[in-house]
Amino acid sequence: MNRRQFINYSGASLALLGGAYLFNSLLQFKTPDRENVGNQIKGLExxxxxxxxxxxxxxxxxxxxxxxxxxxxxxxxxxxxxxxxxxxxxxxxxxxxxxxxxxxxxxxxxxxxxxxxxxxxxxxxxxxxxxxxxxxxxxxxxxxxxxxxxxxxxRRTVRNNLLNDQLSREDIQFLIGKNTDSIYYTRESREGHYLAEGTLLANKSQVYRDSAQEELAQWIRWSNQDSRHYRNGLTPETMEIEGIAKWYVKNFYTRQSVLENSFREETIKKVGEQVAAGSGWLLITSKDSSIPELIETGRKLQRMWLEARDKRIAIHPMTQMLEEEIIGNEMASFLGITEKIQFLLRIGYCNDYPQPxxxxxxxxxxxx
Structure with missing residues (x-):
């Protein structure tokens, strides 16, 4: 669906909505609460x-x-x-x-x-x-x-509005730490361009592979009702869809919508915009993919992420290159990395850090 079709269709939909339905549909603008409520478990204080x-x-x-x-x-x-x-x-x-x-x-x-x-x-x-x-x-x-x-x-993932400003040396050092298992590439570097292009290519591979797109559709909670029912998955808020587009997808999108060509095309367009923005890319590696190494690498990521907000550093995991085996192997070869790459993160400063x-x-x- 293009922009003109969207405007025409959403306008017609508004005109057709009755009073009660219109009121309920406007409630979709509200973000569902995610707080820890009603969690009384026998045997645990x-x-x-x-x-x-x-x-x-x-x-x-x-x-x-x-x-x-x-x-x-x-x-x-x-x-x-x-x-x-x-x-x-x-x-x-x-x-x-x-x-x-x-x-x-x-x-x-x-x-x-x-x-x-x-x-x-x-x-x-x-x-x-x-x-x-x-x-x-x-x-x-x-x-x-x-x-x-x-x-x-x-702590939260930030997908949009990453600034192109270069990170300070202090903040680069914060990201990579004292170990050799974290590597930072600026957006304008040869490696940065490669990772942007590779991420876009890997997204295209997944978006046009029905099995991957069907799995994605299974985990998107378009409406507030679904979000409250499942309390997991991706929502319009986590995907940072705003304004009238947010109202529209919450009221009219379904799992089938994710499989439409228009949705796939818009996804690739959005990914292209995202990889063109930000300060650079952070890779986190481990010596192998054993279970203890994966657990420890996940801990390392989280330790860094918990401190990132105070530095206004936004983090957007973009793992698609790692999920596509051929592309992932080529990436390691191109970058000259012999250890296992476990995380590929788009990094950038953020002026207005959103709430989780x-x-x-x-x-x-x-x-x-």
Missing amino acids: EGALDIIYLASLAPSGHNTQPWTVRIIDSNHWIIGTDLTRCLAVVDPENREALLSIGAFLENLVVAARVKGYDVDVQVVAKQPKDRDVLDIKLRKVNGSNNFDVKKIRL VSPRMLLANIIL
């Missing part, structure tokens, strides 16, 4: 519930929130994955799901220390699709960490 909720604010592909928590006793938990909330098409080996479990673990450890607990962690998964991944034991200690958990609550809007599942649906 409020402090433990807070720790798990803060852990659940970690990032995940399509916001599927693949984690589960099985309670052995009040201070002994098993963190696992729900395979029905993993991306079988674009992440068939659960690589991204395990990275997300790592980010979940980092939030959990930080939140537990604020509550006065140390956390003993053991990786128990032997295969990427094992349901049980981590054995967690909380130990009460004297004192607590003074970390501001507001940083966990305010991604829905979060109720703890009753995470805790087994």
Whole structure:
């Protein structure tokens, strides 16, 4: 659907709407609440519930929130994955799901220390699709960490309005840290141009592959009703659709809309705009793709992400090059990287850092 068709159709739709329906449709402008409400779990105190909720604010592909928590006793938990909330098409080996479990673990450890607990962690998964991944034991200690958990609550992906300003040396050093597993390329560098072009190419490959697009459609919650019902997935707010376009897609888009050629074409157009903006690209690598390495790499990402907002640094994971095997292998060769690339992040300053809007599942649906 082009711009003129959209305007004509949306105008006609407004004229046809009755009073009550019009009122309900306008309610779609409201962003559904994502706060931790109604989470009373037998056998767990409020402090433990807070720790798990803060852990659940970690990032995940399509916001599927693949984690589960099985309670052995009040201070002994098993963190696992729900395979029905993993991306079988674009992440068939659960690589991204395990990275997300790592980010979940980092939030959990930080939140537990604020509550006065140390956390003993053991990786128990032997295969990427094992349901049980981590054995967690909380130990009460004297004192607590003074970390501001507001940083966990305010972390979010930013897709639009990244500035083209160059990052300061201080902020580049912040991103790459003291290790050699993070590499930063400016947008205007040879490598930056390559990553922009490769990301666009990989998106085209997925957008026009029906299985990948159908998987995406499964995880988009167009209406507020769906967002409140599922409390996961992508919403118009998380995709940063604004104004009348936001109202329109919330009222008229369905899963089938994602499979239309017009949606695919608009997606590629939007990706092209995104890769042309920002300061540069950050790659995070690991020595291999073993389960412990993926967990630790997810933790590294989250540690950096929790501090990024204070520096006005927006982070937009764009993993499609890594999800397309041929393109991913070519990328590593072109960049001369021998370690495993686990994250490809578009980076840039952001003047108006938006509030987090991604829905979060109720703890009753995470805790087994």
